[in-house]
Amino acid sequence: MIGEGRGEVTATRISEPVPFHDGFVSELVGRPVYVERDGERRLVGRVADFVVERPQDTFPHIDAVIVKTKHGELAAPIADVTLLDSDGLVVKKAPTVVRPPDDEALYLVEDLFDKQIVDVDGRKVVRINDIEVARTGGALRVVAADIGVAGLLRRLGAGKVVPALLERIPRALIAWDNVAPLHDLSPTQIQLSVSEHRLARLHPSELADIIGELSAQDAARVVKSLDDETAADAFEHLEPEVQRSIIDDLGTERAADIIEEMDSDDAADLLGELSEARQNELLAEMDSERADDLRELVAYAEDTAGGLMTTDYVWIFPHRTVEGTIAKIRQIAPETEFIYYLYVLDQAEKLLGVLSLRTLLLAEPNATIHTIMDQSIISVRPDLLAEDVASTIARYDLLACPVTDEHGTMLGIVTVDDAIDAIIPERLTKKLPRFTKRGQRRRAEAAP
Amino acid sequence: MLGPGFITASAGNDVGGIATYSAAGAKFGYATLWTLVALTVSLIIVQEMAGRMGAVTGQGLAGLIRENFGLRTTFFAMVALFFVNTGITATEFAGIAAASEIFRVSHYITVPLATVVVFLLVLRLPNRVVERIFVAFSLIYLSYVVSGVQAKPDWGQVARGAFVPQIVHDPAFLVTVVGLIGTTISPYMQFFLQSAVVDKGARARDLPMIRADVIVGSVLAIVLAGFMVIANGATIYQASLHTGHPPLNIDTAQAQDFALALQPFAGTFASLLFAFGILNAGIFTATVLPLSTAYIVCEAFGLEASLDRRFREAPIFYMLFGGAILLGAGLVLLVPKASLFKLIFYAQVVQGILLPLELVLMLIVINRPRVMGSYVNSLAANVIGWGTAVVIGGLALVYVWQSIAGGS
Numbered sequence: 001m002i003g004e005g006r007g008e009v010t011a012t013r014i015s016e017p018v019p020f021h022d023g024f025v026s027e028l029v030g031r032p033v034y035v036e037r038d039g040e041r042r043l044v045g046r047v048a049d050f051v052v053e054r055p056q057d058t059f060p061h062i063d064a065v066i067v068k069t070k071h072g073e074l075a076a077p078i079a080d081v082t083l084l085d086s087d088g089l090v091v092k093k094a095p096t097v098v099r100p101p102d103d104e105a106l107y108l109v110e111d112l113f114d115k116q117i118v119d120v121d122g123r124k125v126v127r128i129n130d131i132e133v134a135r136t137g138g139a140l141r142v143v144a145a146d147i148g149v150a151g152l153l154r155r156l157g158a159g160k161v162v163p164a165l166l167e168r169i170p171r172a173l174i175a176w177d178n179v180a181p182l183h184d185l186s187p188t189q190i191q192l193s194v195s196e197h198r199l200a201r202l203h204p205s206e207l208a209d210i211i212g213e214l215s216a217q218d219a220a221r222v223v224k225s226l227d228d229e230t231a232a233d234a235f236e237h238l239e240p241e242v243q244r245s246i247i248d249d250l251g252t253e254r255a256a257d258i259i260e261e262m263d264s265d266d267a268a269d270l271l272g273e274l275s276e277a278r279q280n281e282l283l284a285e286m287d288s289e290r291a292d293d294l295r296e297l298v299a300y301a302e303d304t305a306g307g308l309m310t311t312d313y314v315w316i317f318p319h320r321t322v323e324g325t326i327a328k329i330r331q332i333a334p335e336t337e338f339i340y341y342l343y344v345l346d347q348a349e350k351l352l353g354v355l356s357l358r359t360l361l362l363a364e365p366n367a368t369i370h371t372i373m374d375q376s377i378i379s380v381r382p383d384l385l386a387e388d389v390a391s392t393i394a395r396y397d398l399l400a401c402p403v404t405d406e407h408g409t410m411l412g413i414v415t416v417d418d419a420i421d422a423i424i425p426e427r428l429t430k431k432l433p434r435f436t437k438r439g440q441r442r443r444a445e446a447a448p
Numbered sequence: 449m450l451g452p453g454f455i456t457a458s459a460g461n462d463v464g465g466i467a468t469y470s471a472a473g474a475k476f477g478y479a480t481l482w483t484l485v486a487l488t489v490s491l492i493i494v495q496e497m498a499g500r501m502g503a504v505t506g507q508g509l510a511g512l513i514r515e516n517f518g519l520r521t522t523f524f525a526m527v528a529l530f531f532v533n534t535g536i537t538a539t540e541f542a543g544i545a546a547a548s549e550i551f552r553v554s555h556y557i558t559v560p561l562a563t564v565v566v567f568l569l570v571l572r573l574p575n576r577v578v579e580r581i582f583v584a585f586s587l588i589y590l591s592y593v594v595s596g597v598q599a600k601p602d603w604g605q606v607a608r609g610a611f612v613p614q615i616v617h618d619p620a621f622l623v624t625v626v627g628l629i630g631t632t633i634s635p636y637m638q639f640f641l642q643s644a645v646v647d648k649g650a651r652a653r654d655l656p657m658i659r660a661d662v663i664v665g666s667v668l669a670i671v672l673a674g675f676m677v678i679a680n681g682a683t684i685y686q687a688s689l690h691t692g693h694p695p696l697n698i699d700t701a702q703a704q705d706f707a708l709a710l711q712p713f714a715g716t717f718a719s720l721l722f723a724f725g726i727l728n729a730g731i732f733t734a735t736v737l738p739l740s741t742a743y744i745v746c747e748a749f750g751l752e753a754s755l756d757r758r759f760r761e762a763p764i765f766y767m768l769f770g771g772a773i774l775l776g777a778g779l780v781l782l783v784p785k786a787s788l789f790k791l792i793f794y795a796q797v798v799q800g801i802l803l804p805l806e807l808v809l810m811l812i813v814i815n816r817p818r819v820m821g822s823y824v825n826s827l828a829a830n831v832i833g834w835g836t837a838v839v840i841g842g843l844a845l846v847y848v849w850q851s852i853a854g855g856s
Contacts, residue, residue, distance in 0.1 A: 114514045114522075116507075116750070127514065127750025149764070152749055155519045245649050 020084040022134035024146065025050060025108050026155050032088035033067045033076070033095075044094050045069035048109070050133070051099070052142060055106040059176050061139035066107070067095045075099045078140060108133075108142065113155075117145060117174065129155055132173060148172025204230070208237030211246075220249035223258075232261030240273045247274070247282075256285030259294075263337060265310040265418070268297035296411070305389045306382030308422055309403045309412035312336050315343045318352055318370035322363045329357075338415050340399050344373045351377055351402055351410045379404045382411055386422035393419050451661030452644030453495060455579050456637050457669035458586050462733040463543030463726055464536060464796060465631045469673045470706035472624050473680030474688075476616055478601075478609025483625055484674050485610050487632050490836040491666045493829055494807065497814050498638040499658040502645035504823045509642040509810070510748035516813050525809070526745045528802055530768065533636055533741040535795025536733070537776030543730035545780050550707060550723040556781065562731060563777040569735045570769070571755065582732035588725040589672045595718055596675040599682035606678055619850065626847045629840055630800035632673065636737065638806060639744045652823060684709055738772035801848065804841035807833065 020028075029048065034041035049066035064075040076095035083090040106112070108131050117126050129151030132144040146154075150169040153159070159166050207226075211219045211234060223231050223246050235243060235258060247255045247270070259267045259282060271279050271294060279298065283291040293311045300306025314336060316325050325342065333339050342360065344353040353373030363372045379402045380389055393401050393416050400415045472480040498509060505512060514522040544562045545555030569578050615621065641662075650658060684706070707722035742765050746753030752762040759766050811833050814825050825833065 114518060116511070126752075129519070129750065147750055149749075149751075152519070152523075156523055241649055245651070 020086070020135065022132065022143070024151070024154060025113075025131040025133060026151075027159070028084075028089075028133075029109060033065070034088060034090050035094045036082065036090050036092070041090065044091075045074075047089060048073055050108040051075060052106040052108065053100075059136070059141040059143060060106075061141045062108075062133065063105070064097075064100075065089065065091075065095075066099055067091075069095070073099050084140075112145070117147065126174075142176050144173040144176055146171070146173055204233035204237055207234040211238065211242070220246050223250065224254070228257045228261045231258045235259075235270070236262055236266045240270065243270050244273050252281050253285055256282045260286050260290055263310060264293055264297060264312055264412075265308070268294055268307075269302075271298045272302070300382055303386045303422060304382060305380045305384045305386070305401075305403045305414055306411070308386060308389065308414045308418050309382070310337065310415070310418075311412045312338065313341070313343055313400075313402075313413045314339050315345045315410065316369055318344050318346070318368070318373070320369050321365070322360060322367050322369070322372070323365040325360060325369060326365075329360075338400055338413065341413070342369075343402055343410060343413070344369055345410055349410050350408045351379060351404050353377065354402070377402065379408075380414070381405070386419065389414050390419040390423045451657070451665065452641050452648065453499065453658065453662035454665035454668070455583060455644065456495065456641040457491075457665035458583050459640065459733055459736055460632060460634060460637055460669055461586065461589060461672060462536070462540060462631075462729045464539045465673065466543075466676060466722075466726055466729060467706070468624075468627045468631045468796075469676035470680045472628055473677035473682075474684040474706065474709070476618075476621065476624065477681040477685040477689075478606050478678065479614055479616050479621075480624060480628060481606065481609035481674060481677055482611060482613045483628055484632070484670050484677070486613075487629065488666060488670045489832060491633050491670065492663055493832045494633055494638060494810070494836065495641055495662045495666060496659055497810055497825070497829065497833065498642040499645050499650075499662055500655060500823055501810070501814055501820070502642040503650045503654055503658060504652050504820055506646055506651070508646055508744060508747045509639045510744045512813050512819070513809055514748050516816070516819065517809065521809075522748050525806075526748050528798070529636065529639070530741060530745060530772070532795055532798050532802060533737050534772045534775050535798070536634070536636070537737055537772050538779040539795065540730040540734040540737070541777045541780040543726045544734070546705075547707075547723045547727040547730065550720070559777055559780055562734070563773060566731060566735050566773055567770075569731075570739050570773075575736075575739070578732075578735055582728060582735075585728040586725070586732070588721055588728060589676075591718055591721045591725070592672060592675040592679050596679040596682065599679055601678055601682035606681075609681075610674070622843065622847055622850065626800045626843055627796055629843070630796050630803065632670070633803060633836075633840075634799055635802045635806045636741070638810065640736075640740050643740065643743060643747070655823075680706060734773065734776065738769040738776070741772055742766075742769035800840070801844045804837045804844060807837035807840070811837065 028050075029046075031047045032043055033045050033047060035044050036042075045067040047065060048068040050062045051064040051066060052060045053063045054060050062078055064077050065081065066073050067076055074095035075097040076091050077097070080092045080095075081089060082092055112128050112131060115128050117128055126147040128145045128147065130146035131142060132146060133140055134143045135141075136143075148169070148171055150166055150171055153166055153169070207230070211222055219242065223234070226234070235246075238246075247259075250258070259270060262270070271282065274282070283295060286294070297306070297309070297311065300309075302308075312335075314329060314332065316328065320328075329339055329342070340357050342355050342357070343351060344355065346352055353370070353375045354377055355369065355373045359372055359374075378392065378396050378398065380392055382403050382405065384392075389401060392398075393414070398416065400413045401419070402413050403411045405411060501507075501509065501512060507515075510522070510526065513525055541559055541562065545559050548555050548558035645658060707719050707726065711719040743753050745751075745768055746762075746765050749764075751764050753765040754762060757765070811825070811830070813819055815830070817824055
């Protein structure tokens with residue numbers, strides 16, 4: 001008694017059955033399962049699913065086959081499988097084990113088929129259409145997720161009708177080492193993604209892309225798993241609405257830590273989106289100096305110099321030497337967006353002069369700053385409108401313009417690209433060169 | 449203010465809607481009003497379910513169907529959705545064609561022009577802007593309220609029509625009721641609303657807002673629909689009662705015919721307003737529907753879907769929405785009018801048959817704790833939801849049986 005009503009049985013009898021090397025789960029599901037005893041095969045059921053007990057492995061091996069029998073779904077350990085070929089599956093003894101519970105193992109068909117994946121390339125959400133398995137390293141392993149049209153058609157049975165068509169469609173597979181469960185195997189909705197340690201290595205804008213694609217709950221969970229700095233970088237690339245919903249989910253303390261790490265202008269933009277009570281809660285958790293800076297920034301209207309400015313700039317005392325200043329820049333440059341102009345301040349933070357990085361580099365190493373700085377300062381008041389800031393910057397060919405109060409006290413700087421962004425329609429700004437992260441982000445967002 | 453529920457409900461009052469409501473009023477006076485009142489409850493419950501599923505799971509309806517019912521069911525659902533929505537898109541272009549004839553411009557000029565406009569709107573303007581423009585224009589529908597009042601209906605009869613269920617013994621009554629259901633709760637509206645809720649990043653704690661939005665949007669849409677029925681009931685229906693024959697052939701009449709027929713009663717200006725309303729509804733739905741269909745289908749199949757991508761990066765997405773628009777417009781230009789009418793008619797029928805199937809899928813998913821957690825359906829929502837599915841399913845079956853038995 002062999003494979004009831006399967007037409008191809010005779011055909012495969014003539015030529016030897018082809019042993020399974022690699023293929024797709026959807027092709028294996030439904031194949032007959034036989035028990036072989038004394039050279040005689042007895043049909044016991046059909047393949048229903050495969051079980052992986054250690055899904056966290058790079059290419060996890062399959063531990064058991066779930067067989068649909070007359071007595072329900074039973075598990076056959078993979079060690080019992082003596083033969084897997086185009087005819088079907090042969091096992092040493094009839095499966096008797098009841099299938100392990102869902103929360104202890106990963107089921108390839110039940111848990112993975114049709115579920116969402118966030119692609120490593122920062123592409124949008126895709127779905128697992130099929131799973132590729134292969135015999136490598138002495139075991140049957142999960143190799144890749146099929147996310148393409150070919151997988152869809154194969155699942156719909158097109159392989160039996162028009163096999164040639166399937167061959168022609170380019171395959172879209174994601175190697176399994178690029179796919180890992182996002183969090184512990186929750187028994188229900190497994191949302192897959194790039195695994196978390198890999199997330200942190202992505203470029204912040206890609207990371208933001210992925211976070212932006214996730215549901216709000218998952219997004220908050222991913223952000224929680226990142227360190228403050230990575231989270232802050234990614235945050236700067238997110239839409240305000242997404243930022244806000246994640247902040248709501250994070251808890252005040254963690255949210256404050258992340259906001260503290262963000263560029264001050266982005267941090268202020270984000271705080272500006274929140275209610276005043278929430279702002280105060282978050283600011284209270286921060287370092288007091290940083291909190292004061294942010295409080296000031298938030299207070300300015302968005303389309304004024306105050307709203308555009310950042311407090312990340314390089315400042316020095318006038319009595320410093322050129323040599324010492326260069327050393328200081330080297331030290332702080334990695335954390336500061338804009339280092340091309342240096343602002344000379346006194347103890348009371350009054351702006352005394354400006355010098356460019358070029359001037360500094362060309363000066364004698366032991367000269368003091370106040371002898372080389374430019375004292376004819378061009379500065380603007382925080383309430384000046386964005387357009388006027390831009391025209392000031394344009395008129396004097398500046399890369400950035402300092403913002404001071406009526407006593408000449410330094411408040412921050414507006415960089416040329418932020419000024420331009422504020423006055424030019426977004427569509428055009430992507431063509432302009434950038435040197436701050438804020439600018440780069442705009443470009444990344446605008447570009448397709 | 450302009451929440452997803454509001455926009456979805458506005459999109460529901462499309463060209464097919466205007467035609468159906470007008471026909472219902474012209475043919476049966478106020479006798480169908482009670483079905484609209486009953487439908488309000490169903491519409492709110494069904495739309496709330498879609499909104500809740502979006503907020504709780506962060507996925508669109510197509511995605512949930514894929515995860516809960518597998519690929520085959522999803523495949524058939526998506527094929528059906530695509531063709532029905534393309535049919536509706538054709539209805540919209542037919543409306544545009546008709547409205548342009550009221551302005552005495554050939555539809556061979558306006559339909560290609562509208563196609564270009566639709567493509568430009570989709571590709572050049574953010575969806576949100578398009579939605580706002582057209583929802584603002586849909587205030588034109590308020591002219592139906594004005595006309596309804598000006599026509600001085602017998603408000604006692606209107607109230608009786610709205611709150612006392614009655615069945616007119618005429619086979620056409622069932623057709624009209626199925627049409628009313630299909631156009632008031634279109635299958636695509638649930639997909640559309642749920643995706644919009646997900647896009648906004650709404651979540652479970654936003655449910656009170658979503659509910660308020662759904663209730664306001666649904667009630668407003670049905671009030672407008674009701675006044676379309678009343679305006680036509682107070683004029684065309686009353687006139688046909690007096691003269692013994694209706695001023696137009698209701699069985700084959702389309703949206704623009706009702707606008708023209710209203711002219712003697714409501715004046716040229718009102719009639720032009722109606723024409724403009726049809727034009728607006730047509731362009732809006734022809735812009736929104738193919739695009740959202742493409743998004744939904746791509747979500748179900750996990751395919752790249754974004755207007756930010758180039759054609760070769762998201763070929764299926766572009767082919768789906770481009771195909772739906774071109775097919776819709778092409779049908780209006782190429783197919784003779786009489787066949788076109790049949791085609792649009794069958795699109796509505798299929799819509800009415802698909803709705804109960806969609807409701808069943810929704811009801812199964814929304815009652816699964818592993819999907820919805822503690823946000824599974826309440827008993828009341830289940831009773832109304834299943835009740836709606838069963839009643840509409842029954843009506844659709846009776847209707848299909850009638851047309852097979854009587855039509856051939």
